[in-house]
Amino acid sequence: MANYVRAMNHGLERLSELPVSVRLVREIHAELMHGVRGGRLTPGELRTSQNWIGPAGCTLATASFVPPPPHELPQALADLERFLHENTGLPPLVQVGLAHAQFETIHPFLDGNGRIGRLLITFLLTEKGLLSKPVLYLSHYFKRRRAEYYERLQAVRDQGDWEGWLAFFLDGVCEVSQEATATAAAILRMREDYRTRIAEHLGRAAANGQRVMDHLFDQPIVSVATVREWLGITSAGANQIVARLTDVGLLREITGYARNRRFRFDPYLKLFEEPQEVRA
Template sequence: MLLSAADRALGRLDGSILTLPNPDLLVFGYVRREAVLSSQIEGTQSSLQDLLRAEAELLDELLPRDVDEVINYVRAMNVGLQRLRELPVSTRLIKEIHTILLEGVRGGRLQPGELRTSQNWIGPGGAPLSRATFVPPPPHEVPPALGHLEQFLHATDAIPPLVRIALAHVQFETIHPFLDGNGRIGRLLISFLLVEMQILQKPVLYLSHYLKAHRAEYYDRLQAVRDQGDWEGWLAFFLRGVIEVATDAAYVARRIVQLREAHRALITEQTGRAAANGHRLLEALFTKPIVTIANVMEITGAQFVSANNLVAKLTKSGILEEMTGFSRNRRFRYAPYIALLIDEN
């Protein structure tokens, strides 16, 4: 029954996304929510606001140092989705994504993109092997274990796709093939497999929202599979998460569409002859929610005075919000859209 409900929830989500005028407008926010939440499970402190500020090159001293880890997660997600057009989910793809995930950040010296050649373990911080809660396979077992996992992913048996993805996630985390980044790679695999198996046409299921909210149970369920073989308990937990997150994502998608339509009407009403440029800027704000006047000039093709006037009108109407407090080098954010994404972050 849970599998049936999860399939229906994903079907509704996929349908609601594909009927939108431009589904890619939503993907930007969904990928970043997943990046922030998946990274927070591993202990990062950066928020969605921090990520957007960093991407807008607002590199001030208030930004957490670990924001680069979240930026790398976004890059890894986008590169992985691009590579899926020519390469199946495989050990090769996993290693490529791992390289991007750890480039220049914490864990960057722990063999990015290379399968581990030493023993690792899971346990309290700084604890020795004797106090480990779980010891993954020894290094020489990692390549064949990943090979078996790859065969399982692409087998033509009758296992339902969602069940296959759920089982694969546990198995990847149990193999623990890298010295760092295994949790994030394992959650990226969920998104990649949903797209590769054509369950979703766009990566809009941010399962890390559910896994973070139930972090203790998440780890307990993984360990129960290893200790007691409780695959059924894990599957029920995973499927409940899919149902909850897919239902939430469809709701957020509807709210984003409503926001877009309301702001299109407001721009038409309040910007006069600049309405065409206003609409062009609005569409761009869904993928670049923090902009400068120079950005607006580039997006609209308008000169400085016209771009500045347009931003002033959108700020007055509440669509944009100046966020620096400076008279020069100002940045403006699409505050209502960011607030909607953060609402349940």
């Protein structure tokens, strides 16, 4: 999750100087895969061997889908990049939906293609001015309807059923937009709740507690050293602040280690793990 957030933030920052492009996608992949599962699989580099998609244990011959061979990737990605920036006359959401399906079909990396493809949606919507903040999180929609997601993509490849895919994609945008509105309201409620808790329980350290929470919205996984750097205080002081924020439920230790511990901004990240109920 931390790498996903870092990759998204990196991409959003880079959009001010670099358009959505193969170069940007490779940068984001390097950020996403650094030090995690699949990180050994050439982060940021296009694959140089054939991959395939299907049930566990399937072979190239029995795969559900075989993406283009490595030597075709440069041309396929160049065509996709050109499509992203040419004046197609298509509504922006339709163009983004088509681009996502094509990226997943090209499958240019050995690992992480699904995550990169979902980030690509956010970057394109931001670049086109449809989002000012990355609040449209389609991953939950795709996960909830995983079987249909893969079926719709495969129907494009097998039968050219772009209409079916676009209907599915646009339904997701509508559904997730409503959820995003509810999530934004939940974030505001959560922030005010924890501001009150910090003020009530941290006493003279409340100001530093509030500063830590403000930083956590940008970096929700932290260490004591990170907090020490944010506040410019001693290690002992940072340990005390982290302990007290853990006591009030703002942070949760996630390593189980006695040393080199890491903490997550638990109430915030939980809002993204389970979709919020849409309120009338």
